[in-house]
Amino acid sequence: MASLLKEIQSIYSSLSLKEKNIADYILSDPDGASHSSIQEMAEKTGVSVSTITRFAKKASCASFVEMKVKLASGSEKSDEEGIEQTLLSSYREMLADVRSLSDNQAFDQVMTLLREAKRLFIYGLGSSGLAAQELNYRLSRMGFVSEAVTDPHLMVIKSTLQQPGDVIIAFSRSGQTVDLLQSVNKGKEKGARLIALTAFGNTPLTELSDAILWTIHPARNNFLLTGLDMSMLYLIDRISLHFLSEPEREAKYLETVEAITSTGISSVKKN
Known part of the structure; x- marks a missing residue:
């Protein structure tokens, strides 16, 4: 199947x-x-x-x-399978699908763009904004100069001020979100490079992209009570773990852990 x-x-x-x-x-x-x-x-x-x-x-x-x-x-699926087993099976299928969509050459290209970037601007609207914020949190703790932008007006502002050496990471499952595309176009005009994390090919977003990482079709996540696409989370983890395998990035990450611990700030977010 x-x-x-x-x-x-x-x-x-x-x-x-x-x-x-x-x-x-x-x-x-x-x-x-x-x-x-x-x-x-x-x-x-x-x-x-x-x-x-x-x-x-x-x-x-x-x-x-x-x-x-x-x-x-x-x-x-067996009638006796139960909710937990159904969930596990669905996760396995999704992870198998996103792995099969992976292109190692494209992933290496993404990693090169990230390493060479002066600044990273991570774009995402709606549920894709959750993924943008998560990736920004990870990369910031490893020493990258990065910013998650999840407001369409702020995207336009940031894109207008971009310059060569900057990299945009755009989360968009459809690849056709008008507000995001307008900002991405502006950033490209200013010389920024573009990495897309998307589910569909031959879209306005993929045509603008310098590198693409593929996610699974949005409908595969419909049973989940979360706005975060699990295939996007897989790609975020993959990027994070590759950078954490580099001593310099790992040292930066551990430095932030120590800083948080020494301040006594809880790592658990409270409302």
């Missing part, structure tokens, strides 16, 4: 509007889709049977039947 979901995600931006309805349905409820007849899926997605057949072929399946078989493999 995971390979089919990845295939659908990879072709998503090239699909027609009606085909995207099918993709959204399958990605948001693969188990339900695996139990639907072609007529039921057509009714639920508001498309014709022929559109579903055409979609199956675009998703590298010979027929609708083959697509159902691929969806069914690994989607069956």
Whole structure:
């Protein structure tokens, strides 16, 4: 099942509007889709049977039947599985998917851009703002000059004042958020480089990007009671751990730990 979901995600931006309805349905409820007849899926997605057949072929399946078989493999869950096991299984699937989307060459390119950056501006709006704040917290503690920007007006201001040597890290699952794109465009005009963490290719954001790290389709997170995309968190952890393996960065991080400890400030945030 995971390979089919990845295939659908990879072709998503090239699909027609009606085909995207099918993709959204399958990605948001693969188990339900695996139990639907072609007529039921057509009714639920508001498309014709022929559109579903055409979609199956675009998703590298010979027929609708083959697509159902691929969806069914690994989607069956025991009634006794329980919430905890379901959650663990979902996490494993998501992590397996984001690992399979990983490109080591692209990751190395991202790391090089971060190391060479004079300043880092981490952009994210809405739920992506949570990821931006988390990455900023990590990088700041390792000695990077970084700032999380989660307000669209402040993004425009920061981008207007950027210069060569600066790097923008943009979190956007859709890659089409207008406010973010306007700021990113402005930053690029000023000479900043751009790293995108996004779920879709062939978008305005990816076209502007110097390097891209891929996240999973947003619908895969719908069952979670959190705004933070787990695949984004995986990438944040991966970046953090790679830098912490460098003695200089680790020393900076430990210095901040000691500073916090010596002040007596609790590491637990309180309301």
